[in-house]
Amino acid sequence: MSSLHDSPDDGKAVDAPPAIPVPDDVTEAVRTLIRWAGDDPEREGLLDTPRRVARAWKEYCAGYADDPAHHLARVFEEVGGYDEIVLLKDIPFQSHCEHHMAPIHGTAHIAYLPRNHVVGISKLARVLHAYARRLQVQERLTAEVADCIWNALHPVGVAVVIQATHACMTARGVRTPGVGMVTSRMMGAFRDDERSRREVLALMGF
Numbered sequence: 500m501s502s503l504h505d506s507p508d509d510g511k512a513v514d515a516p517p518a519i520p521v522p523d524d525v526t527e528a529v530r531t532l533i534r535w536a537g538d539d540p541e542r543e544g545l546l547d548t549p550r551r552v553a554r555a556w557k558e559y560c561a562g563y564a565d566d567p568a569h570h571l572a573r574v575f576e577e578v579g580g581y582d583e584i585v586l587l588k589d590i591p592f593q594s595h596c597e598h599h600m601a602p603i604h605g606t607a608h609i610a611y612l613p614r615n616h617v618v619g620i621s622k623l624a625r626v627l628h629a630y631a632r633r634l635q636v637q638e639r640l641t642a643e644v645a646d647c648i649w650n651a652l653h654p655v656g657v658a659v660v661i662q663a664t665h666a667c668m669t670a671r672g673v674r675t676p677g678v679g680m681v682t683s684r685m686m687g688a689f690r691d692d693e694r695s696r697r698e699v700l701a702l703m704g705f
């Protein structure tokens with residue numbers, strides 16, 4: 500019987516990642532973790548779990564195989580003399596913290612003030628995801644995204660603001676739901692010029 504998640508053609512899940520081979524030591528590590536958590540990795544419901552977990556982690560961490568700067572290689576020079584802020588706002592992303600490997604869910608706002616050229620707007624989100632799909636701390640993620648745009652486009656300014664919740668704080672440890680962390684990196688005109696900084700923050704909704 501097919502379900503909503505089956506493709507009409509081959510019965511595989513629509514968004515299924517390619518079935519990459521998983522080395523035995525990786526599945527064994529997951530089995531050890533299941534035992535450590537208190538369950539039995541040999542019970543029927545958990546038999547395929549180590550392989551699934553291994554593949555899921557390859558997907559969560561796909562950013563290690565993704566060169567962020569590569570996404571900014573193609574630029575457009577003819578944009579009608581446009582020389583104001585370009586902002587991609589409210590970009591949802593997921594990451595994992597490097598301390599507990601717990602999920603981070605967040606929203607990023609990425610802006611730049613072009614010098615002579617712009618990039619396809621989707622590329623800003625691609626840069627974000629390439630860094631987010633790694634083990635991260637929010638401060639480094641914010642800095643890496645901003646630095647990548649700065650170094651690739653040589654714009655007049657770059658501003659990146661990230662708001663995120665960390666499951667290591669909500670689901671364990673201090674167990675404090677509803678709190679968000681905010682980080683920012685302002686470069687060039689957005690750092691040096693108060694009016695530009697205020698303008699970009701206002702466009703972002705702050």
Ligand SMILES: Nc1nc2c(ncn2[C@@H]2O[C@H](COP(=O)(O)OP(=O)(O)OP(=O)(O)O)[C@@H](O)[C@H]2O)c(=O)[nH]1
Pocket residue numbers: 596597598635636637638665667668671672673
């Ligand atoms: N600055 C920063 N801290 C983070 C980030 N993600 C997780 N953390 C924190 O990293 C810290 C790790 O602290 P440790 O004391 O080594 O680990 P822990 O004993 O598990 O800490 P608790 O979470 O307080 O139980 C925790 O305070 C986390 O909340 C992040 O992106 N940035």
